[in-house]
Amino acid sequence: GAVVSQHPSRVICKSGTSVKIECRSLDFQATTMFWYRQFPKQSLMLMATSNEGSKATYEQGVEKDKFLINHASLTLSTLTVTSAHPEDSSFYICSASPAGTVKKLFFGSGTQLSVL
Protein backbone atom coordinates (compact mmCIF):
# COMPACT_ATOMS: atom_id res chain seq x y z
CA GLY A 1 0.00 0.00 0.00
CA ALA A 2 0.88 3.66 -0.15
CA VAL A 3 3.34 4.98 2.38
CA VAL A 4 3.09 8.19 4.35
CA SER A 5 6.15 9.18 6.30
CA GLN A 6 5.91 11.50 9.29
CA HIS A 7 8.81 13.05 11.14
CA PRO A 8 9.74 13.39 13.93
CA SER A 9 8.04 10.56 15.77
CA ARG A 10 8.57 12.16 19.13
CA VAL A 11 9.55 15.64 20.23
CA ILE A 12 9.94 17.30 23.58
CA CYS A 13 10.18 21.07 23.67
CA LYS A 14 10.07 23.96 26.07
CA SER A 15 7.01 26.12 26.41
CA GLY A 16 7.13 29.04 23.99
CA THR A 17 9.14 27.33 21.28
CA SER A 18 7.91 26.24 17.87
CA VAL A 19 7.90 22.72 16.52
CA LYS A 20 7.67 21.64 12.88
CA ILE A 21 6.24 18.28 11.87
CA GLU A 22 6.71 16.93 8.36
CA CYS A 23 4.41 14.63 6.46
CA ARG A 24 5.53 13.09 3.18
CA SER A 25 3.77 10.82 0.74
CA LEU A 26 6.59 8.56 -0.42
CA ASP A 27 5.16 6.78 -3.43
CA PHE A 28 2.23 8.88 -4.52
CA GLN A 29 1.23 12.47 -4.99
CA ALA A 30 -1.24 14.03 -2.62
CA THR A 31 -2.95 17.28 -3.46
CA THR A 32 -4.71 17.05 -0.13
CA MET A 33 -3.41 15.92 3.22
CA PHE A 34 -5.17 15.90 6.56
CA TRP A 35 -3.86 16.71 9.99
CA TYR A 36 -5.46 15.02 12.97
CA ARG A 37 -4.89 15.32 16.66
CA GLN A 38 -5.42 12.46 19.07
CA PHE A 39 -5.49 12.63 22.85
CA PRO A 40 -4.72 9.47 24.83
CA LYS A 41 -7.35 6.81 24.36
CA GLN A 42 -9.53 9.16 22.35
CA SER A 43 -10.56 9.48 18.76
CA LEU A 44 -8.90 11.36 15.95
CA MET A 45 -10.01 14.94 15.66
CA LEU A 46 -9.52 16.64 12.33
CA MET A 47 -7.56 19.85 12.72
CA ALA A 48 -7.17 21.01 9.17
CA THR A 49 -7.12 20.03 5.54
CA SER A 50 -3.87 20.87 3.81
CA ASN A 51 -4.19 21.83 0.15
CA GLU A 52 -1.21 21.87 -2.17
CA GLY A 53 -0.52 25.36 -3.43
CA SER A 54 -3.26 27.04 -1.44
CA LYS A 55 -4.29 27.87 2.08
CA ALA A 56 -5.23 25.17 4.50
CA THR A 57 -8.79 24.77 5.66
CA TYR A 58 -9.03 24.76 9.42
CA GLU A 59 -11.70 23.15 11.53
CA GLN A 60 -13.77 25.26 13.86
CA GLY A 61 -11.89 26.00 17.04
CA VAL A 62 -8.44 25.37 15.60
CA GLU A 63 -6.24 28.46 15.66
CA LYS A 64 -4.70 28.93 12.25
CA ASP A 65 -2.02 31.25 13.61
CA LYS A 66 -0.97 28.68 16.13
CA PHE A 67 -1.00 25.65 13.86
CA LEU A 68 0.65 26.77 10.66
CA ILE A 69 0.25 24.44 7.71
CA ASN A 70 2.27 24.58 4.53
CA HIS A 71 1.72 22.27 1.59
CA ALA A 72 4.37 23.43 -0.82
CA SER A 73 4.61 20.33 -2.97
CA LEU A 74 2.51 17.33 -3.94
CA THR A 75 4.42 15.12 -1.54
CA LEU A 76 5.05 17.31 1.49
CA SER A 77 2.90 19.03 4.06
CA THR A 78 4.22 20.57 7.27
CA LEU A 79 2.49 21.47 10.51
CA THR A 80 4.21 24.01 12.73
CA VAL A 81 3.02 24.38 16.29
CA THR A 82 3.99 27.92 17.17
CA SER A 83 4.65 29.14 20.70
CA ALA A 84 3.82 25.73 22.07
CA HIS A 85 2.22 25.37 25.48
CA PRO A 86 1.72 22.30 27.65
CA GLU A 87 -1.90 22.03 26.52
CA ASP A 88 -0.62 21.50 22.97
CA SER A 89 0.94 18.22 24.10
CA SER A 90 -0.75 15.55 22.04
CA PHE A 91 -0.33 12.97 19.31
CA TYR A 92 -0.42 14.63 15.89
CA ILE A 93 -0.96 12.47 12.88
CA CYS A 94 -1.18 13.24 9.19
CA SER A 95 -2.91 11.32 6.46
CA ALA A 96 -3.25 11.36 2.71
CA SER A 97 -5.14 9.56 0.02
CA PRO A 98 -3.73 8.57 -3.36
CA ALA A 99 -5.84 9.19 -6.42
CA GLY A 100 -8.17 6.30 -7.13
CA THR A 101 -11.65 4.99 -6.71
CA VAL A 102 -11.28 3.92 -3.09
CA LYS A 103 -10.46 7.03 -1.13
CA LYS A 104 -8.89 5.34 1.81
CA LEU A 105 -6.54 7.26 4.01
CA PHE A 106 -2.99 6.26 4.67
CA PHE A 107 -1.68 7.58 7.94
CA GLY A 108 1.76 8.65 8.97
CA SER A 109 3.18 7.08 12.09
CA GLY A 110 2.33 10.14 14.12
CA THR A 111 4.27 12.61 16.24
CA GLN A 112 4.04 12.62 20.01
CA LEU A 113 4.56 16.20 21.14
CA SER A 114 5.36 16.93 24.75
CA VAL A 115 5.62 20.55 25.80
CA LEU A 116 7.30 21.16 29.12
Next chain:
Amino acid sequence: GQQVMQIPQYQHVQEGEDFTTYCNSSTTLSNIQWYKQRPGGHPVFLIQLVKSGEVKKQKRLTFQFGEAKKNSSLHITATQTTDVGTYFCAGLRSNSGYALNFGKGTSLLVTP
Protein backbone atom coordinates in the same frame (compact mmCIF):
# COMPACT_ATOMS: atom_id res chain seq x y z
CA GLY B 1 -23.04 18.64 11.83
CA GLN B 2 -22.50 15.03 11.07
CA GLN B 3 -21.64 12.91 14.09
CA VAL B 4 -20.45 9.35 14.15
CA MET B 5 -21.21 7.43 17.31
CA GLN B 6 -19.51 4.19 18.18
CA ILE B 7 -20.20 1.66 20.88
CA PRO B 8 -19.01 0.10 23.04
CA GLN B 9 -16.07 2.21 24.11
CA TYR B 10 -14.25 -0.78 25.55
CA GLN B 11 -14.59 -4.52 25.22
CA HIS B 12 -12.65 -7.20 27.04
CA VAL B 13 -13.03 -10.75 25.78
CA GLN B 14 -11.41 -14.09 26.26
CA GLU B 15 -9.55 -15.43 23.29
CA GLY B 16 -11.95 -17.37 21.11
CA GLU B 17 -14.97 -15.26 21.95
CA ASP B 18 -16.70 -13.11 19.37
CA PHE B 19 -16.64 -9.32 19.32
CA THR B 20 -18.84 -6.68 17.71
CA THR B 21 -18.56 -2.91 17.52
CA TYR B 22 -21.35 -0.70 16.24
CA CYS B 23 -21.27 2.61 14.48
CA ASN B 24 -24.15 5.03 13.98
CA SER B 25 -24.30 8.28 12.07
CA SER B 26 -26.70 11.16 12.52
CA THR B 27 -26.87 11.54 8.75
CA THR B 28 -26.78 9.26 5.73
CA LEU B 29 -23.27 8.33 4.73
CA SER B 30 -21.99 8.00 1.19
CA ASN B 31 -19.58 5.40 2.48
CA ILE B 32 -18.10 4.19 5.72
CA GLN B 33 -14.59 3.08 6.46
CA TRP B 34 -13.06 1.05 9.24
CA TYR B 35 -9.59 1.45 10.67
CA LYS B 36 -7.59 -0.42 13.27
CA GLN B 37 -5.06 1.20 15.55
CA ARG B 38 -2.75 -1.00 17.55
CA PRO B 39 -1.51 0.33 20.90
CA GLY B 40 1.21 2.89 20.20
CA GLY B 41 0.59 2.73 16.48
CA HIS B 42 -1.25 4.64 13.81
CA PRO B 43 -4.62 3.85 12.23
CA VAL B 44 -4.53 1.34 9.41
CA PHE B 45 -7.27 1.12 6.82
CA LEU B 46 -9.29 -2.09 6.95
CA ILE B 47 -12.17 -1.67 4.56
CA GLN B 48 -14.65 0.65 2.90
CA LEU B 49 -18.37 -0.03 2.49
CA VAL B 50 -20.33 1.87 -0.10
CA LYS B 51 -23.56 0.11 -0.95
CA SER B 52 -26.70 -0.04 1.15
CA GLY B 53 -26.86 -3.38 2.97
CA GLU B 54 -23.35 -4.30 1.90
CA VAL B 55 -21.56 -7.10 3.73
CA LYS B 56 -17.86 -7.76 3.33
CA LYS B 57 -15.65 -10.34 4.94
CA GLN B 58 -11.97 -10.41 5.65
CA LYS B 59 -11.11 -13.78 7.18
CA ARG B 60 -12.63 -13.60 10.69
CA LEU B 61 -13.86 -10.01 10.26
CA THR B 62 -17.32 -9.25 8.92
CA PHE B 63 -18.32 -5.71 8.04
CA GLN B 64 -21.88 -4.59 7.44
CA PHE B 65 -23.38 -1.36 6.15
CA GLY B 66 -26.99 -0.71 7.09
CA GLU B 67 -29.81 -0.47 4.59
CA ALA B 68 -30.31 3.20 5.39
CA LYS B 69 -26.55 3.82 5.20
CA LYS B 70 -26.57 5.34 8.68
CA ASN B 71 -25.10 2.47 10.64
CA SER B 72 -22.40 -0.12 10.35
CA SER B 73 -20.89 -2.93 12.34
CA LEU B 74 -17.68 -4.89 12.58
CA HIS B 75 -17.86 -8.43 13.90
CA ILE B 76 -14.83 -10.52 14.73
CA THR B 77 -15.35 -14.25 15.06
CA ALA B 78 -13.19 -16.22 17.48
CA THR B 79 -10.95 -13.38 18.57
CA GLN B 80 -7.20 -13.80 18.83
CA THR B 81 -4.67 -11.81 20.82
CA THR B 82 -3.52 -10.24 17.56
CA ASP B 83 -6.94 -8.56 17.30
CA VAL B 84 -6.08 -6.28 20.21
CA GLY B 85 -6.37 -2.59 19.34
CA THR B 86 -8.85 0.18 18.80
CA TYR B 87 -11.28 -0.08 15.94
CA PHE B 88 -12.57 3.15 14.45
CA CYS B 89 -15.35 3.71 12.00
CA ALA B 90 -15.24 6.84 9.89
CA GLY B 91 -17.74 8.57 7.68
CA LEU B 92 -17.01 10.92 4.84
CA ARG B 93 -17.77 14.51 5.72
CA SER B 94 -20.37 15.94 3.41
CA ASN B 95 -18.69 19.29 2.86
CA SER B 96 -15.04 18.29 2.76
CA GLY B 97 -12.45 17.77 0.07
CA TYR B 98 -12.23 14.31 1.47
CA ALA B 99 -12.06 14.49 5.24
CA LEU B 100 -13.39 11.81 7.55
CA ASN B 101 -15.32 12.05 10.78
CA PHE B 102 -14.08 9.34 13.10
CA GLY B 103 -16.09 7.60 15.73
CA LYS B 104 -14.65 7.49 19.22
CA GLY B 105 -13.43 3.97 18.63
CA THR B 106 -13.84 0.68 20.44
CA SER B 107 -10.83 -0.58 22.32
CA LEU B 108 -10.63 -4.35 22.24
CA LEU B 109 -8.63 -6.30 24.76
CA VAL B 110 -8.24 -10.04 24.23
CA THR B 111 -6.83 -12.16 27.00
CA PRO B 112 -5.50 -15.66 26.37
